[in-house]
Amino acid sequence: MSTISPPPPxxxxxxxxxxxxxxxxxxxxxxSIWPLPFATSCCGIExxxxxxxxxxxxxxxxxxxxxxxxxxxxxxxxxxxxxxMGPILRNVYEQMAEPRWVIAVxxxxxxxxxxxxxxxxQGIDKVIPVDVYVPxxxxxxxxxxxxxxxxxxxxxxxxxxxxxxxxYQELLKSYGIK
Ligand code: SF4
Numbered sequence: 439m440s441t442i443s444p445p446p447p448x449x450x451x452x453x454x455x456x457x458x459x460x461x462x463x464x465x466x467x468x469x470s471i472w473p474l475p476f477a478t479s480c481c482g483i484e485x486x487x488x489x490x491x492x493x494x495x496x497x498x499x500x501x502x503x504x505x506x507x508x509x510x511x512x513x514x515x516x517x518x519x520x521x522x523m524g525p526i527l528r529n530v531y532e533q534m535a536e537p538r539w540v541i542a543v544x545x546x547x548x549x550x551x552x553x554x555x556x557x558x559x560q561g562i563d564k565v566i567p568v569d570v571y572v573p574x575x576x577x578x579x580x581x582x583x584x585x586x587x588x589x590x591x592x593x594x595x596x597x598x599x600x601x602x603x604x605x606y607q608e609l610l611k612s613y614g615i616k
Contacts, residue, residue: 443465443468443469445457445465446458446461446462446464446465446594447461448461459598460597460598461594463598464593464594464595464596465594467511467537467593467594468499468590468591468593468594469498469499469590470499470500471498471499471500471511471512471539471586471589471590471593472500472502472503472504472509472510472511472512473495473500473503473504473510473511473512473513473514473586474503474504474505474506474507474510474512474513474514474530474534475503475505475514475516476513476514476515476516476517476527476530477514477516477517478516478517478518478519478523479516479517479518479546480517480576481516481517481543481544481546481547481576481577482516482517483576484516484543484544484576484577484578484579484582485514485516485543485579485582487579488579488582488583489501489503492579493579493580493583495583495586498583498586498587498590500512500586507530507531507533507534508533508534508535510534510538511534511537511538511539512538512539512540512541512586512589513530513531513534513538513539513540513541513566514540514541514543515527515540515541515542515543515547515562516543516544516547517544517546517547518546518547518550518551518553518558519546519547519558519559519562520557520558520559521557521558521559522557523559524559524562524564524565525565527562527565527566528565528566528615531566531615532615536601537593537596537600537601539569539570539589539592539593540562540566540567540568540569540570541568541569541570541571541572541585541586541589542561542562542563542568542570542571542572543572543577543582543585544572544573544574544575544576544577545573545574545575546558546575547561547562548561548562548568548571548572548573549561551575552575565613566613566615567609567610567613569588569589569592570585570588570589570592571585572584572585
């Protein structure tokens, strides 16, 4: 079964449909997101199920996984991230080209989960900005899909100029990212 995206708001007539450039690009981007799975532990197994034929993330145009940051739009962090791994995660994020989005999948990536210890990062938003948090330990594939759909909504409605806006520049600056 495939998912069909409704058209963006626009003007319709006989034989034509007009919309804004932002909406057209947003629609195309939202339905062709290339995820980079940064999976370190059990949540990664749930992601494998999400990619399998039963849940089939390909229905959302995201079947093409990228293990190269330069060819990825969406960083999906799944699993416990140790403090030692924080700089590596940040390095991967920095290597991704704009526009880029991030999902923290599961309790560990979102907040450290049950591992409130000296060695575990208490949430990846300590080192990189996060767009969507998916709760659960582990989250079911349906929840991961919902997280991707939230990102799609964001991508569809995001202005093409957002990345140049002072608020966004400030956000990156607060993380020390250029
Ligand atoms: S949130 Fe739970 S299932 Fe996911 S990586 Fe952490 S301990 Fe494992």
